[in-house]
Amino acid sequence: MYRHAQDLEFEVINATTGEPGTVDRMTIDYVTQRNNNVADFEPDGSSFTARDVPVLDAGKYIITVWRQGIPYWFSKRGRDLTPDKVTLHVFDTVRSLDQVTLTGMNLVLRRQESLLRIEYMIHIDNAVSPQATVVGNRGTFELALPDGATDIEATYVRGPDPTEFSIHSPGTRSGLDVPLTPGANQVRITAVVPWNDGMKIPVGSELAMQAWSILASPEWLEVGSTDIEENDAEKVAGFRRFAGFPLEAGEIVDLRLNSGEQAAGPEEDLFTGDSPAEQEAAAGSADGTGRGMTLPLIFVGVLIIVVILAAARRRS
DSSP: OOOEEEEEEEEETTTTTEEEOOOOEEEEEEEESSSEEEEEOOOOHHHHEEEEEETTTEEEEEEEEEEEEEEEEEEHHHHSSSSSEEEEEEEOEEEOOOTTEEEEEEEEEEEEETEEEEEEEEEEEESSSSSSSSSOSOOSSEEOOTOOOOEEEEEESSSSSOOOOEEEEEEEEEEEOOOOSSEEEEEEEEEEEEEEEEEEEEEEEESBBBOEEEEEEEETTTEOTTTTEEEEOOOTTTEEEEOOBBOTOOOOEEEEEEEOOOOOOOOOOOOOOOHHHHHHHHHHHHHOOOOOOHHHHHHHHHHHHHHHHHHHHHHH
């Protein structure tokens, strides 16, 4: 059933304090093949009304609210928006990382001619109590990235689509300006660096890193470090897989990369080279152990025979 121009009632709760809260902005999108915006306004107070919103009972809607510049998403069906008031939970912000842990990181290294393409898939757990969103002024936390990295793209996955965030001072101490909401957070970073044999890729974070792994491609790419071990049990086609040892907060280790290509041996011409027999004969002549008569000795023998025959004729 389609309902035209409904007034929708909302209330906001600050889940950090348990008290009524406020938001800076609200949008409502009706989801089809794309998001169709049906409301965009600045609410006043902790309880408010979104007016004249077209609602389809079975339709899917994405509600987004911003508090202190941080977006929070809620997925609802049209029937859930009416007739009762809809409660939305938001959080205060804190800066402390005391209860934030980097629970896992997958590092993908792809050598492509003169470039090394790098991808980080990072899982972070925010266990701050009472629940709050962790965020900093210029970077919520630091992550080691290689110097000279370009084409950096950074997103976090929490809403319907990946959301971009900025990275400050890319390098060994790169600040990630990503909000970490309570519970599990996913971060993805891609970058490109020029390839050099023996180059180093730093790994580490301001957060304790409980687990991390590496996928390296092509398979001949060598990854050297005393802090990793090759994992043959979970192979991925076209990649070498390594498991990293846990790292403490602030600990940085270097991965040394080499092409690992084997130098080609001298080519052998099978059609113009000497046969094994000829090579053996030549070797025998060189060291005086040859079994055949050499050409100069044959000439000497012939000459002696000629001299003997000439002497015999003279006697006769």
